[in-house]
Amino acid sequence: MRKSFLLISLVSLGLLAGCGGGGTPKGVPSGGNGTNVQTIAVDGGPVSNQIYPNGAFTSVTICNPGTTTCQTIDGILVDTGSFGLRILSSAITLTGLQTLTSGSSTLYNCINFADSSFLWGAAEVADVQMANELASSATIQVIFDPTDFTIPANCSNGGIDEDNLQALGANGILGVGPEPVDCGLACDPSGGNQFPPEPFYYLCSSGAGASCQPSFVTLAQQVVNPVVLFPTDNNGVIIQFPSLTGAGATATGSMIFGVGTQSNNKVGSATIFTLDDLDTFSVTYKGVTYNSSNGTPSFIDSGSNALFFPDTTIPTCVDIPDFYCPTSLLSLSATNLGTNNQTGTVNFNIDNADNLFSAGGGADAAFSTLGGPNPGGGFDYGLPFFYGKSVFTTIDGQGVPSGTPAAPWWAY
Amino acid sequence: MTTCKKLNLRRQPAMLVAAGLLVFGLGLPAFAALGGDVSSVHTDQAHMKANLKTTVEKGYTLQEIRTPMGLAVREFVSSDGRVFAVAWRGPSMPPMQQVLGTYFQQYSAAVQAHHAGHVGRAPLNIQLPGLVVQSTGHPRGFFGRAYVPQMLPQGVTADQIR
Numbered sequence: 001m002r003k004s005f006l007l008i009s010l011v012s013l014g015l016l017a018g019c020g021g022g023g024t025p026k027g028v029p030s031g032g033n034g035t036n037v038q039t040i041a042v043d044g045g046p047v048s049n050q051i052y053p054n055g056a057f058t059s060v061t062i063c064n065p066g067t068t069t070c071q072t073i074d075g076i077l078v079d080t081g082s083f084g085l086r087i088l089s090s091a092i093t094l095t096g097l098q099t100l101t102s103g104s105s106t107l108y109n110c111i112n113f114a115d116s117s118f119l120w121g122a123a124e125v126a127d128v129q130m131a132n133e134l135a136s137s138a139t140i141q142v143i144f145d146p147t148d149f150t151i152p153a154n155c156s157n158g159g160i161d162e163d164n165l166q167a168l169g170a171n172g173i174l175g176v177g178p179e180p181v182d183c184g185l186a187c188d189p190s191g192g193n194q195f196p197p198e199p200f201y202y203l204c205s206s207g208a209g210a211s212c213q214p215s216f217v218t219l220a221q222q223v224v225n226p227v228v229l230f231p232t233d234n235n236g237v238i239i240q241f242p243s244l245t246g247a248g249a250t251a252t253g254s255m256i257f258g259v260g261t262q263s264n265n266k267v268g269s270a271t272i273f274t275l276d277d278l279d280t281f282s283v284t285y286k287g288v289t290y291n292s293s294n295g296t297p298s299f300i301d302s303g304s305n306a307l308f309f310p311d312t313t314i315p316t317c318v319d320i321p322d323f324y325c326p327t328s329l330l331s332l333s334a335t336n337l338g339t340n341n342q343t344g345t346v347n348f349n350i351d352n353a354d355n356l357f358s359a360g361g362g363a364d365a366a367f368s369t370l371g372g373p374n375p376g377g378g379f380d381y382g383l384p385f386f387y388g389k390s391v392f393t394t395i396d397g398q399g400v401p402s403g404t405p406a407a408p409w410w411a412y
Numbered sequence: 413m414t415t416c417k418k419l420n421l422r423r424q425p426a427m428l429v430a431a432g433l434l435v436f437g438l439g440l441p442a443f444a445a446l447g448g449d450v451s452s453v454h455t456d457q458a459h460m461k462a463n464l465k466t467t468v469e470k471g472y473t474l475q476e477i478r479t480p481m482g483l484a485v486r487e488f489v490s491s492d493g494r495v496f497a498v499a500w501r502g503p504s505m506p507p508m509q510q511v512l513g514t515y516f517q518q519y520s521a522a523v524q525a526h527h528a529g530h531v532g533r534a535p536l537n538i539q540l541p542g543l544v545v546q547s548t549g550h551p552r553g554f555f556g557r558a559y560v561p562q563m564l565p566q567g568v569t570a571d572q573i574r
Contacts, residue, residue, distance in 0.1 A: 045531070052531045081550035112505045114549045114556070115536050116523045158508045158520035160527045169531030179552055186481045186503065197481040199504065278501070278553035295499060295574025297548065297555050305532040308548075322534040374535045376546025376557055382533075 036233045036258055036265065038131040042241075042251040042383070044365035045169050046075025051365050052169040053357070054305035054383040056239070058255060060085065060174060061129040064096040065137045070129070075171035078255060079303030080239060080393045082111065082175035083182045084223035085128055086119055089144035090164065091171040098125040100139065100221060105203040107215065109141045109223050110152070111182060112199065116159035119143050119173075120151045123201070123217075128226040133257050135229035139221055143172070148210035155199035173303070174226075176237045176255070178279050178408035179396050181222040189216040228395055233258025235407065236394035238265055239302050243388030244368040247356050251366035251387065259394050260401030270392060270411040272404060273338030275299075279396075279408060282337040283379040285309060290378025291337075297378050298336075300391060300410050304382030306367075307348060308374040309334070314350065316373055323353035323372040334379060340405050344412075348384070445513025446498050446558055450475070450489045469572075471565045472496070485511065488573060490565045497559035497573040503552045512558060515543050519558075544570070 038058055045052030056078040062085075063070035071094035073087060100107040100123045107123040121143035128135040145151070145163045162168040175182070183200040185191035196214035201222075204212035228234050234257075241253035258265045273281050282291035283298035290296040290310070306323060317325035330350045337343050351369035368387045374380055385391070394400055394407035444450045450473075463478040473489045483502030487495045500506045509516045522538045522545075536547035536556070547556035557573045564570070 047531075050531060055532070083551060111551055112554075113533060113551065114505075114547045114554055115527075115533055116505075116547060117527070117533075153509060154507050157505055158512075158516055159523055167527075167531075175551070177550070182551060184503075184552070193480050195480075197479070197504065198507075278503070279550070280553055292501065292553075292555070295501060295555060295557075297501075297553065299550060299553070301550055303533050303550075306534065308535050320530070321537070322530075322532075372534055373537060374548055375537055377535055377548030377555055380535060380548060 035131050036133060036256055036262055038255040038257070040078050040239070040253050040255050042253075042366040044250070045077075046171055047165055047169055050166070050169065051362070052077075052305070053365060054367055054370060055169065055365070056241075056253070056302055056383060056386075057170065058130070058174065060087075060172070062087070062092070062094060062097070062140070063127040063129065064094065065098065065125055065127050067127075069094065069096060070127075073171050077170040077173045077303060078239065079173050079175050079301070080177045080237070080391075081299070081301030081303040082113075082173060083177050083179045083225045084111075084141065084175045085138065085172065085226055086111065086121065086141040086143055086175070086223070087172035088163070088165060088168065089121065089142050092142065097142070099123070100125065102203055102215075105205050107217065108146075108202045108204050108212065109182070110155035110199040110202065111141070111223075112155070112157060112159065116157070117162045117167075118155055118157065118159050118199075119162055119168075120145065120155055121163075123221070123223060128229075130226070130255075131257060133230045133233060135224070135226035138226045138229050139223050141223050143168075146204070146210075148206050148208075149204060149212060152199060152202055152212050152214075155202075157199070176225055176227055176393070177301075177395075178236075178275060178393050178410075179225065180228040180398070181219055181224050183217070183222055185219065187217055187222060188219050191216075225395060227257060228398060230257060233261050233265070234395075235259050235261065235398035235400055236392060238390050238392050239386050240390045241387045244366055246351065246367075246369060247360055247364040248366040249360060249364050253386070259392055260404070267392065267401060267404060267411055270390065271342055271344045272340065272392075272409050272411040273336055273342055273344070274340040274405050274409040276339050280378075281339065281410070283309075283334050284337065285332075285334040285379065286311070298380070300381040300385060300393070302383055302386060302391075304380050306370040306372045306382050307350065307384050308372045308380035308382060309378065310374050312375075314371070314373075317353050320353065321373075323370060324350050325352045325354050326350060327352070329369065338409065340409075346381075346385070444487060444495050445511060446495055446515050447560060447563070448495050448513050450487065450493045450495055471568045488559070488568075490563065494563060496563035496565065497557065499557040499573050501555045503554070505547070505554050505556070512545070515558070515560075518543055519545050
């Protein structure tokens with residue numbers, strides 16, 4: 001059976017290669033200035049009358065592959081903690097995206113997040129444009145609930161279905177984290193697994209009696225971090241925000257594509273922290289070390305909207321226990337440690353979340369001192385970590401500047 | 413162009429074989445859930461050829477099941493054979509119904525209530541009188557634990573449940 005899948009895999013790859021050789025991409029705006037800089041903004045997000053605290057949003061242009069038939073969609077959350085572009089079907093007016101299929105079945109993709117939310121949707125192929133960069137024929141997830149069958153239980157997993165604007169708080173999520181695809185070799189038919197792991201990919205039939213079966217998908221056809229498909233500038237991203245004291249109505253920053261590929265994305269004097277095999281590193285705080293070896297991983301993640309870390313001495317808010325509500329501003333310090341033994345001290349402040357949220361008349365969206373508990377883990381450096389920094393995230397398997405360790409790593 | 417993008421999984425016999433075996437392909441073998449009796453674990457493990465490692469700790473026994481994909485689920489078993497805690501780490505979340513057993517509905521209801529009218533991404537921290545579920549990490553790197561505070565053996569603390 002494995003041999004059969006291997007054959008299929010090769011056939012699929014061959015077809016993709018054949019498609020990719022089609023000459024100059026047509027989707028790139030011509031006469032551009034070659035910029036690799038995409039504006040990102042902490043602006044509360046796209047839902048009216050709802051503030052998404054510390055959500056970094058951008059716009060993404062998707063096109064029917066190889067054409068100039070495109071749509072630009074704003075309100076996309078920039079997430080260095082996941083992999084691949086996922087857009088609500090309800091936000092897409094473009095028609096003609098190609099759905100991946102096998103016979104009469106459609107390929108669906110599932111992603112779970114640590115907060116128990118999940119996204120279900122069809123695996124579709126689009127050209128993805130940001131700044132003047134083009135990711136040709138990228139598999140993306142188009143989020144919508146099925147009508148002919150129920151979402152497989154191993155995907156929903158008792159969690160929250162964020163299949164709508166209100167629940168997601170965004171029109172989509174752009175996963176530009178340290179991996180090239182959302183599953184990897186484990187989901188590839190030649191990866192050595194006897195069965196497709198769940199919950200990643202499913203082939204589902206339609207109509208009466210429709211059902212889903214887990215499926216292998218080749219690496220080339222998995223939901224992809226679009227950065228790796230850029231012709232150059234494809235080894236990572238820099239997320240850059242000006243410093244912010246306390247709260248602000250908005251914050252505007254940049255997502256710079258590529259690391260060490262242009263004059264504006266050099267590593268320079270930034271400290272590099274290499275990651276372990278679950279894309280985490282180690283943090284020591286108040287004498288306790290938090291890392292994956294002891295079950296308390298630490299990581300940097302623009303998609304987390306506060307600094308989450310365990311500290312039972314800081315009271316949580318009564319109304320929103322996800323956040324800390326100390327009685328006065330706390331000045332704290334932690335030490336990061338990469339698997340390359342590089343260390344760095346992080347000084348940070350934690351303020352009372354209730355006060356932060358109310359201080360600007362409830363209109364502020366950017367909070368540099370927003371923190372919250374993480375009693376089941378270690379340090380989750382969310383968006384507040386990014387204010388006043390240029391944070392590099394390089395992608396596993398991609399080439400990096402000479403003199404730097406193999407990806408994946410973070411640097412700042 | 414359209415044909416280029418199609419997954420070429422045309423070989424129906426291969427797919428049918430896969431479908432027939434998938435009842436065993438959930439990634440995690442059937443095992444004792446939170447609050448359940450551990451006696452079935454060894455039978456399941458033998459049947460599934462899963463990698464099961466047992467270690468004896470002070471006050472409890474630790475049984476770790478590891479799937480081929482690298483998801484590790486640890487069951488914490490008290491001396492009377494009850495699973496009082498479960499911890500996991502790996503590239504995916506574990507199947508929570510299987511992990512939580514009779515606590516699954518309680519967990520799911522708490523999750524739905526917690527998220528109501530609330531946006532943003534934070535670690536999960538469900539703390540009910542008789543059930544704690546905490547989850548952290550990111551896609552391809554999940555960590556979490558679930559335990560029943562009242563079932564913790566004497567001398568065992570939550571910090572040991574990792």
